[in-house]
Amino acid sequence: MSKEPKEYQFNEDDAFELTSMVREGVPFPYFTKLSNQIHFGFEDWSSYLHLSERTIQRYKKENKSFDPLYSERILQIELLYKKGIEVFGVADNFYTWMDTLSISLGNVKPKQLLDTSFGIDAVYDELGRIEHGVFA
Template sequence: MSKEKKYIFPEEDSFDLTNMVREGVPFPYFTKLSNHIHFDLEDWSSYLHLSERTIQRYKKENKSFDPLYSERILQIELLYKKGIAVFGIADNFYTWMDTVSLPLGNVKPKNLLDTSFGINSIYDELGRIEHGILA
């Protein structure tokens, strides 16, 4: 019995997230998320360490992503949920993600989405911003 997938920025339920990773993020979910956070295939290719052609094959075959890629997709989704909550307005968060950040090593936060360590660094910085602790 398959439960319908929640779309874009679900409430964090670790069991639901774990199951979603195990089952694989379906391509339509991925497409909706991509549109919501304004990522293109080139962005995802670098964050998931997959070629654009491989991602296009997932689309053509309407295939769910493997657990390794599904986990990264959901980590990025949850990070964006947190960032939008901290900034209050999605466009403000998107702008911050595209702006060089001194506390994050003088790189754009968006450039750190290709590793779990980078994602965790962004989470930590969002926590500091949320609590008014600026560099």
């Protein structure tokens, strides 16, 4: 068995492929690698996934894949971060933006909206406006 986390190479526009990935579940090693890349700890994920830190620790201990409900949110956040880094060009600039109050997002930090699909969509839409130079 390989110790390297599974690399998901996917077309983010392919709904069937994403659906299959969600159904398989995100493996914990992949989750760990993603967490390190986007600088999220268990406390962050606990809030976004609506899981206790203890439950996340149990996934780690058992080295199991996340259930589809949680896998979907993990992949939504991953896609958002990929888009954000693409829009900002530099990961650190995007991370800073995610942690800065945004008037257009209701005067909250974009990062605070990642606990619902609607919030993720709102952040994604704001990235689209930034990408196209629409700041109103």
